[in-house]
Amino acid sequence: METPTDLPARPKPAEDSQPAEDQKPAAEQKPPKEKKPKEKNPKEKKPKPEKAESKRAAPASNDPDAMFKVGFLADVYKERPLESTVNKQVVTRFPPEPNGYLHIGHSKAMTVNFEFARYYGGICYLRFDDSNPKGEEERYVESIKDIVSWLGFTPVKITHTSDYFDKLYELAEKLILKDKAYVCHCTDSEIKAQRGADETSDKKGNERFACAHRDRPTSESLAEFRAMRDGKYRAREAALRLKQDLENPNPQMWDLFAYRVVETDDGNFAKHLQTGDKWKIYPTYEYCHCVCDSFENITHSLCTTEFELSRESYDWVVNELDIYKPMQREYGRLNINGTIMSKRKLVELIEGNEPKGCNRGKYVKGWDDPRLFTLVGLRRRGIPPQAILSFVKELGVTKAKTTIDVKRLEQSVRSYLESTVPRLMLVLDPIPVVIENLPDDYVEMIDLPFSKDPSHGVSARGIMHLYASFTTVADTYLVSHCTIYQDRLH
Numbered sequence: 001m002e003t004p005t006d007l008p009a010r011p012k013p014a015e016d017s018q019p020a021e022d023q024k025p026a027a028e029q030k031p032p033k034e035k036k037p038k039e040k041n042p043k044e045k046k047p048k049p050e051k052a053e054s055k056r057a058a059p060a061s062n063d064p065d066a067m068f069k070v071g072f073l074a075d076v077y078k079e080r081p082l083e084s085t086v087n088k089q090v091v092t093r094f095p096p097e098p099n100g101y102l103h104i105g106h107s108k109a110m111t112v113n114f115e116f117a118r119y120y121g122g123i124c125y126l127r128f129d130d131s132n133p134k135g136e137e138e139r140y141v142e143s144i145k146d147i148v149s150w151l152g153f154t155p156v157k158i159t160h161t162s163d164y165f166d167k168l169y170e171l172a173e174k175l176i177l178k179d180k181a182y183v184c185h186c187t188d189s190e191i192k193a194q195r196g197a198d199e200t201s202d203k204k205g206n207e208r209f210a211c212a213h214r215d216r217p218t219s220e221s222l223a224e225f226r227a228m229r230d231g232k233y234r235a236r237e238a239a240l241r242l243k244q245d246l247e248n249p250n251p252q253m254w255d256l257f258a259y260r261v262v263e264t265d266d267g268n269f270a271k272h273l274q275t276g277d278k279w280k281i282y283p284t285y286e287y288c289h290c291v292c293d294s295f296e297n298i299t300h301s302l303c304t305t306e307f308e309l310s311r312e313s314y315d316w317v318v319n320e321l322d323i324y325k326p327m328q329r330e331y332g333r334l335n336i337n338g339t340i341m342s343k344r345k346l347v348e349l350i351e352g353n354e355p356k357g358c359n360r361g362k363y364v365k366g367w368d369d370p371r372l373f374t375l376v377g378l379r380r381r382g383i384p385p386q387a388i389l390s391f392v393k394e395l396g397v398t399k400a401k402t403t404i405d406v407k408r409l410e411q412s413v414r415s416y417l418e419s420t421v422p423r424l425m426l427v428l429d430p431i432p433v434v435i436e437n438l439p440d441d442y443v444e445m446i447d448l449p450f451s452k453d454p455s456h457g458v459s460a461r462g463i464m465h466l467y468a469s470f471t472t473v474a475d476t477y478l479v480s481h482c483t484i485y486q487d488r489l490h
Contacts, residue, residue, distance in 0.1 A: 067396045068119040073112070076300060076329045077120060085299045086324065090122030093298055094148070094155070095289070097129045098140040098273075100343035101367040101374045102147050104388065104409075108334040111392045112302050114153040125296055126155035130162050131283050133270040134262055141273070143367075147375045151385045161288055162274040164295055168283050169229070171291060171321050172240060172258055176222045180320050181258055183224035184213045184241045195254050208246050211255065228261060231280045235263040242287070244316060252309045253316070258287035290314040290328075291321065298326040304333040305399060334395070335403040339373045346374070387416040423450045 067073055082088055092113040096102060117124040126148055130136055148155065161168075175181035184191075189199050196208040213221075221240075228238050240259035248254070259281045262270040269280050293301050301314075308330045318325040340346055349363050350372075368376040378388065391412040395402055 064390075064393055065115075065119055067393060068116065072331060072397050072399060073116060076302070077116075079329070080299055080327050082120060086297050089299075090117050090120040091124070091297050091299045092117045092122065092302060093125040093127050093293065093296060094153075095127045095129045095292075096144050097132070098137065098144060099132070099135040100140060100346060101143050101376055103341045103343075103346070103375060104336065104339075104373045104378065105334045105341050107151065107375060107388050108392050108395075108397075109302075109304070110148065110151060110153060111389055112331060112397060114155075116300065116302065122299070123156035124153070125157055125159055125298075127159045127161065127292065127296070129285065129289065130160050130273060131285060131288050132262060133272040133282065134264060136273055138273060143376065147379075150375075150379065151389060159292075159296065160274055161283070161292055162272060164288070164292055165275060165279060165283075167295065168288050168291060171323075172283070172287070173222060173225065175242070175258070175320060176218055176225060176240075178320065179218050180243050181240055182211075182214055182216055182218075182221045182243055183228065184211050184239050184255075185237065186211055186213070188236065195251065204251075208254065210246055211241070214243065214255070225259070228259065228281050229279075231269065233261055234267075235261045237261065240281075242313075242317070244313065248312075250309055250312050252286075252313045256286045256313060257284045259283055286310065286313055287317060290317050290326070291323070293326040293328075294318055294321075294323045297324065301326045301328040303328065303330055305330040305401065306333065330399070331397050332399055332401040334392070335401065336373060336409065337403060337405050339406065341373060346372070383413055384416070386420070387413045390416050419453070 063069070068077075077090075082090060085091070094110050094113045096106065114124045116122075126145075128141060128144070145158070172181065186194070191211070192202065193199055193206070194209055194211055195204070196206040197204045198206060224238060225240055227233065228240070232238075238261065239257050241255045242258050244253045244255050246254055261280055262282050264270050269277065270282075271277050272279065272282075290301075307328070311328045311330070314328050315325065335341065340349060346367075350367055350369075364371060367374050368380045370377055370381040375388075379385075391409055394412055395404070
């Protein structure tokens, strides 16, 4: 009898089949030459050396630290490794502006900065970039602290840009005395024209030219800057500008603003959350961000690619001030299709024309509305923080902007819950079910362990005790022999 492992015999050609045109009849064909068996080489073959693993080989997909081992962030670290840092320690910062609630895009920024520092044994600051008191509120400050903690991050210290206002002002005067900054009184339209923009269409391409105040004496600029500080000028009447490079093709080098007067909508000087009414002038992001990074000995200043052109200005400021220079590098920001993540648009959507400070919006129920992709909204929706971090790490970090479909987030959350959440049996709306054809003392326990990981508990449990059972109508089906099945509860 043929065994299952036997191969079928090759079929024989039919007797009446014709030979092929290039095939000779059997009588004319020469007998085949007998092939001598090849002698075995007495020398043993050397085993082939194993191929070296690629330096860029991707780590396991389930490795939570994969994005730090290869790719963009690994390359960033190689540019400034631990040995070349100031205190032999990696130092990063997460610098949100307290003018709104954080959204899911900020979860990537937090993960990049906090986790980069953790992976390389460093520290990360939470620094509130509170350099614009207009629009900043205490509720945003408290919410940001709460969300950072909810995601599991612990900053080495909580700081504010306003902590350094005195030092920032002193260094601004230093730039003026070096003839690297000047006070400008130009209008917005005049500044646009200086930068080559058309006054009517704002299209750029016209010839650029210098501000009329650019070459004023340093003593005059210093006096005017102090007059700004003392409240002589109102908003848009005077500003301190950096004397950079107007011939540079990079627009972020065209004499950016360093200080300006900030007023509220009613025309009063803006009051700051931390410093009150001490200051009438406030530093711009372009000036204070790099300087504060220097004050805190930040080694890797990681931000999104929208600040890539600003890197040249970042380096220019710290070089002119002759202070420690951090290294700025940029990664692609996270966007999700079909969502609103712009703070300005979220404010319009949520607060609308409602009274200022009201947390109940005109179109949605507030910043924590589950339909929004604010982190407080996602938390209220029931998404655990670890699922959000897992989602960000799965996407990885590159220079390219990441725009994904919302289904990708939902799938990532499901996968996280599937592998981590324990299963429990729950009867939400119990009703008695009488089983008439069983003895009064009948007892049976049925456990169905969760198929993917029994350690997570049971997916369903049926209990029949005496003549009555309690179950839920919506999830229970009675079939033959009175067997009870229940849908899996996830």
